[in-house]
Amino acid sequence: MGHLLTEPQLTDVRAALSWPFNDFPTDYDYIAREVEGVDPDVLYKILYSEVAPVCFTNLAAVLPTIWTGFDPDSLRASIEERLAARKRNWFRRQFDKALVRWLQYNYGYIWKEISSRL
Numbered sequence: 001m002g003h004l005l006t007e008p009q010l011t012d013v014r015a016a017l018s019w020p021f022n023d024f025p026t027d028y029d030y031i032a033r034e035v036e037g038v039d040p041d042v043l044y045k046i047l048y049s050e051v052a053p054v055c056f057t058n059l060a061a062v063l064p065t066i067w068t069g070f071d072p073d074s075l076r077a078s079i080e081e082r083l084a085a086r087k088r089n090w091f092r093r094q095f096d097k098a099l100v101r102w103l104q105y106n107y108g109y110i111w112k113e114i115s116s117r118l
Helices: 007-021 027-035 040-060 072-088 092-107 108-115
Strands: none
Touching: 007 027, 007 040, 007 072, 007 108, 027 040, 027 108, 040 072, 040 092, 072 092, 092 108
């Protein structure tokens, strides 16, 4: 992605940014504290290009499977798998570009809440 975060930092940031996709009310102040110090442009890209494509189906489901939080290691593995598939396959890249645009539109309120607290 081009950000300068260590693997543990990136895992923590991704985990924090996954909270809005849980079934419980979101504590945006907590998320802002967890991602403090990271460039907002980097956070935006991680949120919509990495985290949201993996997690949004939980919000869209009638009965969400994740209620209390995504496991950070499973989340990291799912994101890395998706990024690798995107890199390998032209069609997947095009599909994900469209998906990211859709996610930015439909879940734009998430970034507004987070960015207003940074």
